[in-house]
Amino acid sequence: MNDTSQQPAHVPLRDPRSAHIERVGRDAEGLAEVCVVPAAARPRTVGPGRKERAYIERIAEAERELETARLLERGSNRLLDRLEREAEAARRLERRLSFALGALQAQNLALQAKVRELSAEADGSSAAPRLRR
Numbered sequence: 001m002n003d004t005s006q007q008p009a010h011v012p013l014r015d016p017r018s019a020h021i022e023r024v025g026r027d028a029e030g031l032a033e034v035c036v037v038p039a040a041a042r043p044r045t046v047g048p049g050r051k052e053r054a055y056i057e058r059i060a061e062a063e064r065e066l067e068t069a070r071l072l073e074r075g076s077n078r079l080l081d082r083l084e085r086e087a088e089a090a091r092r093l094e095r096r097l098s099f100a101l102g103a104l105q106a107q108n109l110a111l112q113a114k115v116r117e118l119s120a121e122a123d124g125s126s127a128a129p130r131l132r133r
Contacts, residue, residue, distance in 0.1 A: 048056060
């Protein structure tokens with residue numbers, strides 16, 4: 001590697017801290033060839049551009065909307081479940097009340113029959129005494 005045509009061109013460095021050292025290879029004698037590469041020759045790490053940032057923001061907004069939709073759906077399901085439980089409780093109460101009302105109606109009919117019977121006895125006792133069975 002004594003040939004100077006294969007050696008990289010040297011670029012004057014303004015700040016020695018802005019360069020890094022690369023090993024190019026070893027020759028037959030085991031000596032390493034070292035090349036100093038200026039920082040400007042290294043690829044620059046670039047973050048996302050304007051379009052990429054807008055795209056990333058749209059994705060984040062869509063994820064937030066999706067999470068909101070999930071919460072809304074879960075809340076709606078809970079509300080629906082609660083309303084169904086309340087409706088079932090109201091149906092049970094309605095059945096109980098209708099049974100109670102039927103029992104009261106039967107008792108009322110029995111009492112009306114008893115009143116008619118007693119009033120008939122009262123009218124009949126003034127005319128003629130009745131025998132009890």
